[in-house]
Amino acid sequence: MSRLSLNTATINRADLATALDVTVKAGIPAVGLWRKPVQDVGLAEAAARVADSGLRVSSLCRGGFFTAVAGPVRQAALDDNRRAIEETATLAAAGAPGSAAVLVLVPGGLPPGDRDLPGARERVAEAVAELAPVAEAAGVTLALEPMHPIYAADRGVISTLGQALDIAEAVTGVGVVIDTFHVWWDPDLPRQIARAGRAGRIAGFQVGDWITPFPADALLARGLMGEGHIDFPAIVEQLDEAGYRGDIEVEIFRREIWDADPRVVAERVVDAFRVAVEG
Amino acid sequence: MSRLSLNTATINRADLATALDVTVKAGIPAVGLWRKPVQDVGLAEAAARVADSGLRVSSLCRGGFFTAVAGPVRQAALDDNRRAIEETATLAAAGAPGSAAVLVLVPGGLPPGDRDLPGARERVAEAVAELAPVAEAAGVTLALEPMHPIYAADRGVISTLGQALDIAEAVTGVGVVIDTFHVWWDPDLPRQIARAGRAGRIAGFQVGDWITPFPADALLARGLMGEGHIDFPAIVEQLDEAGYRGDIEVEIFRREIWDADPRVVAERVVDAFRVAVEG
Numbered sequence: 001m002s003r004l005s006l007n008t009a010t011i012n013r014a015d016l017a018t019a020l021d022v023t024v025k026a027g028i029p030a031v032g033l034w035r036k037p038v039q040d041v042g043l044a045e046a047a048a049r050v051a052d053s054g055l056r057v058s059s060l061c062r063g064g065f066f067t068a069v070a071g072p073v074r075q076a077a078l079d080d081n082r083r084a085i086e087e088t089a090t091l092a093a094a095g096a097p098g099s100a101a102v103l104v105l106v107p108g109g110l111p112p113g114d115r116d117l118p119g120a121r122e123r124v125a126e127a128v129a130e131l132a133p134v135a136e137a138a139g140v141t142l143a144l145e146p147m148h149p150i151y152a153a154d155r156g157v158i159s160t161l162g163q164a165l166d167i168a169e170a171v172t173g174v175g176v177v178i179d180t181f182h183v184w185w186d187p188d189l190p191r192q193i194a195r196a197g198r199a200g201r202i203a204g205f206q207v208g209d210w211i212t213p214f215p216a217d218a219l220l221a222r223g224l225m226g227e228g229h230i231d232f233p234a235i236v237e238q239l240d241e242a243g244y245r246g247d248i249e250v251e252i253f254r255r256e257i258w259d260a261d262p263r264v265v266a267e268r269v270v271d272a273f274r275v276a277v278e279g
Numbered sequence: 280m281s282r283l284s285l286n287t288a289t290i291n292r293a294d295l296a297t298a299l300d301v302t303v304k305a306g307i308p309a310v311g312l313w314r315k316p317v318q319d320v321g322l323a324e325a326a327a328r329v330a331d332s333g334l335r336v337s338s339l340c341r342g343g344f345f346t347a348v349a350g351p352v353r354q355a356a357l358d359d360n361r362r363a364i365e366e367t368a369t370l371a372a373a374g375a376p377g378s379a380a381v382l383v384l385v386p387g388g389l390p391p392g393d394r395d396l397p398g399a400r401e402r403v404a405e406a407v408a409e410l411a412p413v414a415e416a417a418g419v420t421l422a423l424e425p426m427h428p429i430y431a432a433d434r435g436v437i438s439t440l441g442q443a444l445d446i447a448e449a450v451t452g453v454g455v456v457i458d459t460f461h462v463w464w465d466p467d468l469p470r471q472i473a474r475a476g477r478a479g480r481i482a483g484f485q486v487g488d489w490i491t492p493f494p495a496d497a498l499l500a501r502g503l504m505g506e507g508h509i510d511f512p513a514i515v516e517q518l519d520e521a522g523y524r525g526d527i528e529v530e531i532f533r534r535e536i537w538d539a540d541p542r543v544v545a546e547r548v549v550d551a552f553r554v555a556v557e558g
Binding site: 117121163 | 394439466
């Protein structure tokens with residue numbers, strides 16, 4: 001429980017004040033924030049509320065979406081990532097000791113009509129390299145998120161932990177975030193987790209289960225730990241052996257959970273974490 | 280066009296006679312057969328009809344589904360695969376010259392309640408090793424199919440071409456079938472296709488597109504070539520450079536296509552093949 005963080009996407013109907021209150025009342029010590037509820041109240045006000053909550057901040061979600069070819073769309077994406085880096089630094093500074101200034105990067109999908117997947121992947125690497133010194137100057141770690149191959153076309157062209165590490169290791173100050181939902185199937189996962197640990201590149205760890213049958217909306221196909229097919233104790237142990245000691249964020253995109261009372265969801269998250277992750 | 284094969288799953292409402300007739304009338308020279316329409320008329324009658332059609336047989340779909348732990352379920356699966364090997368030999372012998380005695384193997388998912396993915400994968404390797412001498416004696420090539428990670432839990436625990444090759448190369452007479460829908464996202468794909476070619480292990484090539492948004496039924500999430508995000512000319516070229524000269528099967532699982540007149544579907548397959556695959 002001391003490492004549990006509630007990613008606010010799990011209770012996405014809640015505004016920032018509610019999200020922080022629900023997290024504290026459930027006895028969860030940390031929170032993973034999303035930019036939208038932060039921007040809804042403004043960064044300064046959000047930072048003040050985070051400070052008042054006494055919670056650690058484990059990450060800000062999210063930057064990225066930088067697969068566009070050179071031009072105004074790409075420039076706007078990079079500018080937005082620069083703002084996200086500043087927000088990350090401010091929120092982490094406002095959080096309780098142990099907060100992590102980590103910005104999660106979702107790579108983005110293929111540009112419309114574009115079938116050049118290697119090209120889009122190359123542009124992700126270029127964007128990460130361009131943003132890395134900006135993040136370093138702000139004391140922020142960029143955390144590239146490999147996404148399940150189901151999202152390769154429309155959401156995240158980086159499909160494996162190994163591929164994310166190839167990009168991260170090419171520059172300083174860039175890590176990866178390992179989300180069980182995205183990587184659990186990968187036969188190379190244990191080896192890549194060990195590699196990430198050796199390289200000191202594990203910037204975040206998120207948990208969510210893979211459920212079947214696969215729901216109608218592919219974006220909402222996640223379950224609480226224990227509801228699906230993922231062997232959480234095995235992956236938690238691999239992260240442990242790799243030396244990761246940071247927070248473990250519970251991030252669940254699922255209609256049924258989004259529709260429930262955030263207080264009830266936070267309690268269910270605590271129960272699922274205890275049973276499936278603590279073992 | 281000379282290498283085009285219509286996999287009958289694409290016109291799955293059609294009985295065997297209709298499927299063969301539709302294929303011939305569309306000018307398609309080969310057919311990939313499924314066991315169900317064959318069994319509906321009986322193997323001897325099916326072989327006679329295939330012979331009458333003058334079509335090549337490019338594969339029989341499918342064996343596999345052998346992830347169960349030791350016991351009667353596993354034994355039944357292995358017995359069924361032995362029957363499928365015999366069917367493959369008979370049908371390929373009935374097909375026109377150039378027919379391939381290839382049995383496609385879909386690995387199967389995690390047993391109910393089982394979260395041990397490495398264990399299930401190990402049992403696939405064991406089943407393949409047990410069946411390989413049976414297939415070799417019958418002159419049949421087993422073709423293990425790596426499946427998109429979206430199916431890792433419930434349908435196919437072998438998730439990458441590299442993983443399938445690791446299993447295939449451990450025994451003689453076993454190859455892989457490369458289906459664009461399943462492998463297009465893999466950053467390691469070009470290297471693994473080249474490896475498969477060098478090892479002489481490419482036993483089949485199937486094409487189907489990845490479409491978005493992902494449809495409600497994950498099993499029916501495929502499109503005709505050109506409807507989605509896959510760069511077919513690039514993958515076709517990789518297969519070509521790897522020395523693959525066999526048939527190219529069009530296999531599309533999709534409600535809209537299944538509901539259409541098989542004759543119209545066969546014509547659409549020819550058009551899509553010309554545009555997206557021949558380039």
